[in-house]
Amino acid sequence: MGSDESEELVVPVIEEELGAGVKAVKTGAVRVDKHVEKRIRKVEGPLLHEDVEVRRVPVGRVVSEPPPVRRKGDTVIVPVVEEELVVTKRLVLKEEIHLIKRRTKDRFVKEVELNRERAEVHRLDADGRIMDRRTRTAGRRIP
DSSP: OTOOOOOOOOOOOOOOOOOOOOOOOOEEEEEEEEEEEEEEEEEEEEEEEEEEEEEEEEEEEEEEOOOOOEEEEEEEEEEEEEEESSSSSEEEEEEEEEEEEEEEEEEEEEEEEEEEEEEOOOOOOSOOOOOSSOOEEEEEEEO
């Protein structure tokens, strides 16, 4: 080559790249079997009862207007009035009705059925076969 000629030499530059990824592969599974067990349990608790006694109390007092219904302790007093014809008209309180509340407490016993679930967990391989014979169980009450 002569000195007046210039030749270029092209040298290619190469770079390699690496790609990495993740692929899911089934290696096993879990199977859960549930069983319900029934049991009888006794339940106790209080029961409240309210009774009302009705007492008619004669009064016979003249009033100018009907008295209001009022409460005295556990007693509700309901006035009963009637008009009487005299030379003039007037209100006479004939009686009061006293309503007395009584509260009693009783015990009750009742048998109720409760359910409980029992779960068996089996490890399965990729083909669905049970891998080990050990069984785990967990119980849970069902209301």
